Amino acid sequence: MSVEIKGVLELINQLERKFGVEKTKIVNDEALKKVGVYFEKRLNTAFETFKDTGASKDEIKLTEPRNINGVRGIKVYWEGPMDRYRLIHLNEWGYTRRGKKHRPRGQAVIAKTLKDSEKVYRNIVKDEIRKNLI
Numbered sequence: 001m002s003v004e005i006k007g008v009l010e011l012i013n014q015l016e017r018k019f020g021v022e023k024t025k026i027v028n029d030e031a032l033k034k035v036g037v038y039f040e041k042r043l044n045t046a047f048e049t050f051k052d053t054g055a056s057k058d059e060i061k062l063t064e065p066r067n068i069n070g071v072r073g074i075k076v077y078w079e080g081p082m083d084r085y086r087l088i089h090l091n092e093w094g095y096t097r098r099g100k101k102h103r104p105r106g107q108a109v110i111a112k113t114l115k116d117s118e119k120v121y122r123n124i125v126k127d128e129i130r131k132n133l134i
Contacts, residue, residue: 012024015027015129023133024133027128027132027133029065029072030132031125031129033074034124034128035074035117035120035125036076038117038121039113039114040076042116042117043076043110046106046109046112047106047109049105050109055082056088058082059079059080059085060076062074062076062077063075088110092106092109092110093107093108
């Protein structure tokens with residue numbers, strides 16, 4: 001699951017020409033970390049509405065900023081002793097049980113949270129660029 005925001009690559013290329021690749025990467029990584037923390041908090045809140053044991057919520061993890069398919073990004077994943085990563089896709093997309101489609105209470109909560117976070121993502125990136133480059 002990913003979000004495509006048009007114009008970001010062009011903006012990053014312009015910033016790299018003006019301020020240098022390394023400085024732009026540092027600012028970009030800081031913005032990604034802040035966005036990741038924000039998204040993780042929003043996801044925790046969303047998971048709260050349908051939690052049972054809370055294991056899915058407790059096992060949310062974020063990677064450090066890195067290149068993902070040629071673009072800097074942060075990956076959200078599930079890791080922990082309860083192995084919730086095995087169930088997250090069932091909760092997100094639903095499943096079939098005895099021939100009937102089953103829609104869990106938390107269905108599509110990750111996609112909805114991601115969609116709701118797009119505007120905040122842009123604002124955080126914009127603020128970081130203003131604060132550190134301009």
